[in-house]
Amino acid sequence: MGLVQREIERAGIPTIGxxxxxxxxxxxxxxRTVFLRWPYGHPFGEPGNAAQQRTVVREALKxxxxxxxxxxxxxxxxxxxxxxxx
Amino acid sequence: xxxxxxxxxxxxxxxxxxxxxxxERLAAGYRAERQDDGVPWxxxxxxxxxxxxxxxxxxxxxxxxxxxxxMHDHDGDPSFxxxxxxxxLDSLMITHDYYDHADADRDLNVVLPIERLRELAAAxxxxxxxxxxxxFMGHITGPHLETLKSRxxxxxxxxxxxxRVDAVLLAPG
Numbered sequence: 001m002g003l004v005q006r007e008i009e010r011a012g013i014p015t016i017g018x019x020x021x022x023x024x025x026x027x028x029x030x031x032r033t034v035f036l037r038w039p040y041g042h043p044f045g046e047p048g049n050a051a052q053q054r055t056v057v058r059e060a061l062k063x064x065x066x067x068x069x070x071x072x073x074x075x076x077x078x079x080x081x082x083x084x085x086x
Numbered sequence: 087x088x089x090x091x092x093x094x095x096x097x098x099x100x101x102x103x104x105x106x107x108x109x110e111r112l113a114a115g116y117r118a119e120r121q122d123d124g125v126p127w128x129x130x131x132x133x134x135x136x137x138x139x140x141x142x143x144x145x146x147x148x149x150x151x152x153x154x155x156x157m158h159d160h161d162g163d164p165s166f167x168x169x170x171x172x173x174x175l176d177s178l179m180i181t182h183d184y185y186d187h188a189d190a191d192r193d194l195n196v197v198l199p200i201e202r203l204r205e206l207a208a209a210x211x212x213x214x215x216x217x218x219x220x221x222f223m224g225h226i227t228g229p230h231l232e233t234l235k236s237r238x239x240x241x242x243x244x245x246x247x248x249x250r251v252d253a254v255l256l257a258p259g
Contacts, residue, residue: 002121023117044202048193
């Protein structure tokens with residue numbers, strides 16, 4: 001994912017990626033990343049949980065605008081299946 | 087790739103989803119190639135409320151009438167699929183043996199949150215959700231990495247540029 005992200009940014013479009021494997025993002029160095037320690041196949045959370053999915057989308061967009069340092073990884077604080085979303 | 091090895095990948099993928107720590111160990115066994123040529127960067131200079139945001143996924147998503155990703159090549163499939171979100175969501179499906187997508191099969195927003203993005207557009211938090219998105223499969227290794235970097239990823243970038251999207255949100259499987 002990070003390799004695709006780098007090429008899109010290189011073409012002149014700002015990008016944000018959601019990562020669930022921090023070591024990959026550290027190696028591949030996409031421009032902007034939010035990281036969640038969540039299982040594979042669930043970057044936006046659980047099926048049917050719109051509030052959880054929306055939270056991740058909003059956090060990603062917030063990081064898109066907020067990250068000032070190229071290559072930064074923002075660790076999001078949400079624990080898997082142990083949070084309430086509104 | 088044999089049927090047996092495809093079943094093995096699916097079995098490991100299911101276990102890694104049940105036990106995230108196993109997933110981390112499987113991930114540690116594959117080391118992504120470090121990119122040493124700097125970090126590409128363009129500033130965000132348009133407010134989100136006026137920005138068209140596009141989605142790109144490496145979760146193996148494609149339309150049912152498009153060719154599935156090649157699961158028989160050990161190095162993966164570096165090609166991409168254009169996803170048209172004007173079509174019904176159930177026209178999309180996932181072909182990817184390297185992670186358990188049972189939950190994403192039930193609710194695609196788990197890997198590709200097009201409905202959430204549309205809600206944010208309707209609420210005015212973003213300008214619009216782009217009509218077209220792009221699908222890849224993750225887990226690309228060997229010679230296909232170069233194809234991805236020099237051909238297919240730049241081709242998608244050019245299409246996004248031509249469509250004048252203002253920002254791109256990417257997510258894996």
